[in-house]
Amino acid sequence: MNSLEQAQKIKVRFGDLISEPAEFRSEVTLKVADAEKIPEVCRYAKSDLDFNYLVDISSVDNYGDDPRWTVVYHLRGLRHGCELRLKTDVSEEKSELPSVIDVWNTANWHEREIYDMMGIRFRGHPDLRRILMWEGYPYFPLRKDFPLAGKPSELPGIAFTKPAPLEGGPFVTVAGSGDATNREPRVRNPEE
């Protein structure tokens, strides 16, 4: 049984909740209409279709569109070798969906990372703390409206941040001018 047939089985089981399977370069994607039903669909995929390995959960910021967030689940069955992708939309006002830790334990850190980087909360997560940044950091740095350079923040005794200079770039050199400080400046603006 290939991925497409597995996807059809999910479609038959859940009906209108699931979109028609979309196939691109032999990878199959299903869209789940209601994010609240994600654990149900995942449980079925694991118990009945043997998708016993959650490869990754990722999140997409569709900045400017509504709904803003898309959460993507990558499933794999180690016994049958098929892969399946589940997508679901979450609105910015809600920014919350149920956790799938009860289905795959490994979802724990994936969901923490999404919470850390995007600020989407997972209901039912036993330990929803930041995983990369420190507790108390006020921003979600992978959102599209967060600048790459970062924003200033201060948490006395724990950590601080300052915006990084982005003009020029670290490997921009000016050929043949003087000493190393002028030739390889810390920052060089494009118009200079």
Next chain:
Amino acid sequence: MRANTEIGYDSKIEGDVIVTRVDAALNWFRKNSVWPMPMGLACCAIELMAAGASRFDISRFGSEVMRFSPRQADCMIVAGTVTYKMAMCVKRIYDQMPEPKWVIAMGACASTGGMYRSYAVLQGVDHIIPVDVYVSGCPPRPEAVLDALMKLQDKIGTQPVLQDLVAVQALHPEPKAAA
């Protein structure tokens, strides 16, 4: 080899006596026993290990005693990317080192943030602690680390230890015993 005139010694003339300045002697002791604190944070630490291993052999310069306790170290070698999450830990470890202490910023990341122009990385460890020697490279070869160490030794060799001591005592005189 460079002749060290400060502690030059001619056994035919001076016999069993060495004449030198206290500053020069103290600096000579200090610079040939710089105990490093290996602040290994990224791939630079691997090159630092290579510098300590037999092929490059940092013990030729008296710095083979890597101390993992800051209280026993003289020179912090910041080897790798300093993230903002780690920055306060690096500062704290530096603060725990006893005076006199020196810092080598090893590699592009420790010196300037390197290729990480991003929200998460401190743009050079000199934002939080004073750096004596910067080493270029990503990562630098072990020879570059040894060169930095030799440059640091040159710097230590010129520090006016006694003058500084006198100046500090002039600023903070010891309380006189009651008559």
